[in-house]
Amino acid sequence: MNWNDGVAGKARLRSLGSFAVVVLLWMGEAHGQAVGEAGGSPANSATKATDLRGEWLRNGPGFACKVAAGRKLPPELLTPEVLARACQHIGPFVIGQDAKAVKAALGEPHRTLAGSNGQTQWIYFLGQRDHYPYLVVTTLNERIAVLQVTGPSAAQGYGFNRIDLGATSDALVAVFGQPNHVEPSELKDTELWAYGVWPFSFEVKAGHVTSIRISEP
Amino acid sequence: MRKLAGLSLLAILLGLLPALGFDYARYEAADLDALLAARRPRAGFDTFPPRALKLDVTLAAYAEPCQTGLLSRAMTMVGVTVNAQISRCIKVRSAKGAQQRVFIQDLVADFLPKEIPLGHRLTLFAVHLYTTPDGPGLLVNEFKSEPGDDAAKAAANGPNCGCGSPDFHPGVDLTNDVAGAPVRPAADGIVVKVETDENAAVAVPTIGHCGRYIVIKHSYPDGRAVFTRYAQLGRVVGADGRPLAAGAKVTKADKIGEVGSKKVLHFEVRPVGADGVDKSAAWLAQYGADPAMAWSRYQPVDPQTFDFGKLGEAGSK
Numbered sequence: 001m002n003w004n005d006g007v008a009g010k011a012r013l014r015s016l017g018s019f020a021v022v023v024l025l026w027m028g029e030a031h032g033q034a035v036g037e038a039g040g041s042p043a044n045s046a047t048k049a050t051d052l053r054g055e056w057l058r059n060g061p062g063f064a065c066k067v068a069a070g071r072k073l074p075p076e077l078l079t080p081e082v083l084a085r086a087c088q089h090i091g092p093f094v095i096g097q098d099a100k101a102v103k104a105a106l107g108e109p110h111r112t113l114a115g116s117n118g119q120t121q122w123i124y125f126l127g128q129r130d131h132y133p134y135l136v137v138t139t140l141n142e143r144i145a146v147l148q149v150t151g152p153s154a155a156q157g158y159g160f161n162r163i164d165l166g167a168t169s170d171a172l173v174a175v176f177g178q179p180n181h182v183e184p185s186e187l188k189d190t191e192l193w194a195y196g197v198w199p200f201s202f203e204v205k206a207g208h209v210t211s212i213r214i215s216e217p
Numbered sequence: 218m219r220k221l222a223g224l225s226l227l228a229i230l231l232g233l234l235p236a237l238g239f240d241y242a243r244y245e246a247a248d249l250d251a252l253l254a255a256r257r258p259r260a261g262f263d264t265f266p267p268r269a270l271k272l273d274v275t276l277a278a279y280a281e282p283c284q285t286g287l288l289s290r291a292m293t294m295v296g297v298t299v300n301a302q303i304s305r306c307i308k309v310r311s312a313k314g315a316q317q318r319v320f321i322q323d324l325v326a327d328f329l330p331k332e333i334p335l336g337h338r339l340t341l342f343a344v345h346l347y348t349t350p351d352g353p354g355l356l357v358n359e360f361k362s363e364p365g366d367d368a369a370k371a372a373a374n375g376p377n378c379g380c381g382s383p384d385f386h387p388g389v390d391l392t393n394d395v396a397g398a399p400v401r402p403a404a405d406g407i408v409v410k411v412e413t414d415e416n417a418a419v420a421v422p423t424i425g426h427c428g429r430y431i432v433i434k435h436s437y438p439d440g441r442a443v444f445t446r447y448a449q450l451g452r453v454v455g456a457d458g459r460p461l462a463a464g465a466k467v468t469k470a471d472k473i474g475e476v477g478s479k480k481v482l483h484f485e486v487r488p489v490g491a492d493g494v495d496k497s498a499a500w501l502a503q504y505g506a507d508p509a510m511a512w513s514r515y516q517p518v519d520p521q522t523f524d525f526g527k528l529g530e531a532g533s534k
Binding site: 179 | 258260263264
């Protein structure tokens, strides 16, 4: 009955299952900007966890974090948790980083909100005060737990994994593939696109990315 | 039946063509109750690699139009393309009695009334494409009657038009190889009923699920009258393309509708005053106060032996 054969192959794909970080360690080239523990100055001694930079790559139904490293990494950095965080950058900040690095780079937050479970949210307007775009840094135990950048158009230097605010949904799909979950956002005419257990999500309005959120892997 | 010559009907009933090339083996046996019990999102919808599932269920309702926007979007998202129209849903019941609405290809839906009576079991060959808070989004690509279901088999050999049941077919089916061919009445008369809802609910079995239909009353000088019904129509329109309405006078040369997509015209004749007037409480409760449904109170006779000439058709008014 006019059944598309392409479906059968897809049906055999395994489901996401539990979250398992697939890390590709790329030793072929030195990576670009390194992020220091306090303020973004390049590390010039031993490589630290926050120095690592990687990129999420779609890998079947899941993702792999491809980490580029210019040198041999010490054993303590060769863990899935550390390497997965290498893909969790927005701008100069990375998930798991010492929260002091944010204040060192951006100063005192424009607003501070007390969150639940001991979390604190720092709000930084990246352009004009009280206007888009803005960055929300959620801290827990003095570490960065969540980073979210919001606005209708690109905030210079605050992209994530080749996706900037204002990117089209087609561009988003080209990098991340189709989402595993879509639901209405709290914002009017806006959808939340999530990727199952993977620690990033996007808000999409009228075919454009209006918010990027990353969290602990 | 000579009055139907203008219909250009072929007296060859369409066979029930088997689904050729359908790969049943790719569908994995699954339990609808387990599927319904699976985790659901609190809002929105989840997508995942589509799963081809074989589900044993009970048919609760034939196809009716339903919103397919989310289905289309999910199909795009998971990379499924089906080169067929999908605009309808059927309702099925799980083994535990849970009712679920599932999408079905229109072409497949058209075969259901011919092969599976309501309340009978069948096997669905469906793809699970997404899940919402309301449950799984399933698209039915094919179905089979349950092995050993004699009633279903009888239905398969029953009325080609889908009207009535294996035990009761209130008329005769005529086929045409062209959907959209004009349908003309058996004699002059007045339109008394136009049903444009293909899935109109039917509470009395003698009326049958007959899709879109039109009923004409033919009245004669001696006081006798007969109703004729033309069912499974496509559009119910006159020669000018405008919809017909109750009260319209028509002649036997007039177009009163078009042969539908099933390419079958169900034709029935119900003489007024004949034996077997329906006095059932079900009929009275459902249609007793509706003059437009008065025709359904009279029992149908065999159109192939009914002689309109004896009614003095020239004097119809």
